Amino acid sequence: MRKNSGFIYVIITCLVFLNVFVYSKIITREIPEIVYENTENTQNLPENEDENGKNELDENYKYITVTENDAKSGPLILVNTLYPYDFDAFPTVVHTEENASVYYNKTDSYFVKDINVSLNKTTISAFNDFIDDFYSSVGKKCVIITQGFRTYEEQKEMLELKIRQYGENQTVAQKPGFSEHHTGYAMDISTYENNIMGTFTGENEYAFIFDNAYKYGFILRYPQGKEDVTGISYESWHFRYVGVPHAQYMYENGLTLEEYIKLLSLYPFESGHLKITDKNTLEEYEIYSVKVDANSASVPVPKDENAVYSISGDNTGSVIVTIKK
Ligand SMILES: [Zn+2]
Known part of the structure; x- marks a missing residue:
């Protein structure tokens, strides 16, 4: 045992x-x-990508690499007191066209103050179409571009002038680097009748300009009632090119560029994309944003070689992809 x-x-x-x-x-x-x-x-997995995103990506999308500079360039860049314009940002993917003299590139439907006023070429071309149609509508040449692209130095001089005129607390001119005029996508217009320049207020027949700007990709950048969002008093004369279909969406929904850029951040590639139908052409667009966290980011774009799409930075750390369906 x-x-x-x-x-x-x-x-x-x-x-x-x-x-x-x-x-x-x-x-x-x-x-x-x-x-x-x-x-x-x-x-x-690719950056910021989940399994579902990857499956969708494999079918219809390919990746391209964008740089930090791409996020600071293009027609959707937001430039205000929080986000300065980066003069040294040379994009590699974002398609930008150099500024050109408005005088030598405009149609005969409007005036320009002098040959030194310059704007981004895409902006001049869109403004030509816009004011050609305005001219056809009212039958007279009565609009003048007074301000376009401004260098850092020009903005500095303007600020000093406004401080001399209105004192240190003036709100007319931004500090150099923080003016939207640095982008080459913004312009000031005036009325010009019988050789007399007048403040553009959009009254009477000029209402055409307020009502139709979005069709050509322009927005009234500093609207009435949005001073607390833009930080700038109502400017009935300052227009900004952002491109179709973005301008239409902002116009229809009463959004400033600040609000629209914030909205686009809610449409990352992985989630539902923002869809806009161009009312005039009935073309459909799909829009999403991609964060450029470090020095670069991989951005999904359509794989189809015939696909038409554009990429713009938003100057707040993302790029926006706009696909024409
Ligand atoms: Zn302006």
């Missing part, structure tokens, strides 16, 4: 040890395995 019970004791002791050993093996094996698998999956 003693021999048998001793044997059983040895067997039981062995079983207990074996059990603890196996159990501990399972525990210690499982934890690193889970961690390992997760790490592998995360590494295989």
